[in-house]
Amino acid sequence: MGGERENPLVIDEALFLCHSSISKHGLREEEVAATSDCVGTHSRDYTGSKLETKTRQTTVDSEKLFGVKLKYLPRSVAHPAANVTLHTPDGRNIIIIIIIISAHATAPKRGYALYVHIEMSTQEKLISHVMKEEPVGCRNKVTVVGVGMVGMASAVSVLLKDLCDELALVDVMEDKLKGEAMDLQHGALFLKTHKIVADKDYSVTANSKVVVVTAGARQQEGESRLNLVQRNVNIFKFIIPNIVKYSPNCILLVVSNPVDILTYVAWKLSGFPRHRVIGSGTNLDSARFRHLMGEKFHLHPASCHGWIIGEHGDSSVAVWSGVNIAGVSLQNLNPKMGADGDSENWKDVHKKVVDGAYEVIKLKGYTSWAIGMSVADLVESIMKNLHKVHPVSTLVQGMHGVKDEVFLSIPCVLGNSGLTDVIHMTLKPEEETQLVKSAETLWGVQKELTLLFILLKEPIAMPPVIRSPSLDMFDANKTSIEKSNNRSRPRKPSTVVIHNSMSTSMGSSCFHKQAEPGTSAGEATYHPGNFRTQR
């Protein structure tokens, strides 16, 4: 209302009205209507009346408040001079005297006195908020997407290492998510992370520094990591854009398997520069290798150095020339190391690393603790800007003879900008061949993915994927809709071209989407179910 109208009940931002004290203290109540600005932070329902706070203005329901029927008077009433506030001696209670003068044109001037004794809440008595600005919020926020075993192990490892000041958890299973968040919050006394939030909606992940993506299907017993590809790509198509929307400057750390392919997918889907998309890669394999090495020599793994690079999986490469303890190269002492004639059978050590995951899965159903600790190790290097070297998955195109756009693990320097540098290892020819071979295998799988994320940025009107792979794909005269409508020919695997400005040639696919009879041409309907039926 009028700018000069005094606000009778605003004393201090932390006040709110306590209804009970009015009757309790037997104050004089007179007929009055009051529109008051009461800046309260709580709305409480007491004796049936509710004080609603809308921004800074509150209309007090005087009838309920005073128990007396009152006439409503127009608002231009409060006389500035008549508003007096007094504090009780202990500073904790406030008495306000309001005299409101009616300015109604026809009615005679009447004054109303209202004494309101305001009792502060325990919180307000204890704590006075002195900061006028908005709170700064979080500076070192970590998000974990997926609250399965790996996600929770990563979350707990990050919390126990005091790496973040806020932790956000996201998942699709709401109950499990809420339960996990509550469980972690109950341990807040023992942790140094003040805020742990969780929601299905990605808005809770806003402003994260690092986002750890563990969501996705996991390997069953005996299943290879590559089998999980398509299922996890579909899940990523939903997750990654949401992450990017709320944390456009974050560093993505991909853990879900097959990690090298999914890091590539995350890179493509997010549009991030390559230094901000990291795959957890062979950090864990190297840790397993160093553990086994430590057992062999009765030393702590931290003193045994060995690097496993390449694919995180069956075709990882152990760089024997780099294996050393206190700088003494073990290959110099045992030239046959890693070869078949090796009496110490180091090749078996590497095999145990590769099989390690399968064995743990066979015994307990999944692996969690080791990968959780490995993730926390990487997050630590990033958050604390350590510039430590870790074997993580990054784009290796152009290195070691790899020509394809694939992600493989090589030693990289991690800091708070992300993956800033890579270490160029001196590899033997056979090790380089292995890397190139891994790259080719990965590229073979990547090619077959329906890389529709390219099209996420395009209008859906473009016919995305193949309905009938046939030679008319190459016929420039036919429109794409005609081509995709041509379902009369029998389907056979063949090269397929996507007609859009960023056309990419796709390898022959057993993953291409089968047309559903009812769908219109050019509609992109990607239901995960379609892909599962392909298997």
Place this chain on the structure above:
Amino acid sequence: MAQGEEERGDLCSSQAPPSGPESHVIYAAAAAAAATAAHRDTCLDFLDCTATTVGSVVDAALKEAHLRYPHQSAMLITWWYLYLAARSVAEQTLRMASVLQKLITPLFTGTPEPPRNKVTVVGVGQVGMACAVSILLRELADELALVDVLEDKLKGEMMDLQHGSLFLKTPKIVADKDYSITANSRIVVVTAGVRQQEGESRLNLVQRNVNIYKRIVPQIVRYSPDCTIIVVSNPVDILTYVTWKLSGLPKHRVIGSGTNLDSARFRFLMADKLGIHSSSFNGWILGEHGDTSVPVWSGTNVAGVNLQTLNPNIGTDFDEENWKETHKMVVDSAYEVIKLKGYTNWAIGLSVADLTESLIRNMNRIHPVSTMVQGMYGISDEVYLSLPCVLNSGGVASVVNMTLTDEEVAQLQASANALWDIQRDLRDI
């Protein structure tokens, strides 16, 4: 006799260089034969034995033996060779390993020191593993032992933790069904037992868990007679009593995790309402870990400012701000988390690690844990309830006498009676 002849026959007929796991035996046999031969002044130098000559060496040596010692003493010779083989396997292994053992010169070759801060976790379910991981990541132990009856799961969990040993400062993680690996533990955390289903009260689990404990506790004490036992399984107060009885340990070395977790939850919820960190809010919940825990409102304070002075009705039904609701949320929180995710583990794991830290590091910190309260607050039965206890490496060093209102004392006594009613009926402990 016949078997020995067969063996010899096999060895003698092999012409290709032996490989694979049996090669050690062959090499050893060869070494043994060669040693014997060398002893008899033949020209073979067994240090230069290579795979290709082994077959011929074995042939030669055994043929010679057969010629020299036919029929009945052939068996004796086989046994002699086996003895030499065993000795040679040891030498051979050392010789092969010494290529890399050239790297390391041991200075001390006696028996290794026993661990000083060994922690055992009994039960590798969700709670047990959460306790184990919290203890590992807090760097409290120099050895961790895991025990359970499910062998596969146990081995899998041990391997998973071992794979992370690069990131940890606990060099030895062992696991076995047999309790002998728990020997010389300082702290034993017992999480074994059945857990509450949705909606189930903790007291329902009693007899089932008592039976499990009858198997576990004597074994623990047998191998670690000087340990301190932390009991976590529910109902924790009754099971701490049971453990005390079964173990024969003095009462200050059997602790129940008690209301350490309830107090942590309480402090979190209250502090969250006030906008401060949990550690800056002080408040204690005592008594039974469960539905009848007692929040001591007179002790709640922030920076020494007593909340009850600010709000004399705090915690009562007349309180307009309804702080009592917070305590109710604490009691219900376990049930709520169980309803949402099926079990609780992270909070209890962190709570146990907190207790373990006070015990191992001899901190003399005060925690609300379950201890023997007979003789305090007018309780005459042998029951365990949570009171503020000073924990150090000896266990419970002392108990803080909190000033409780009559009502709070009455609540404690009621809990004690309820617990004693159940404990009375337990058999065979």
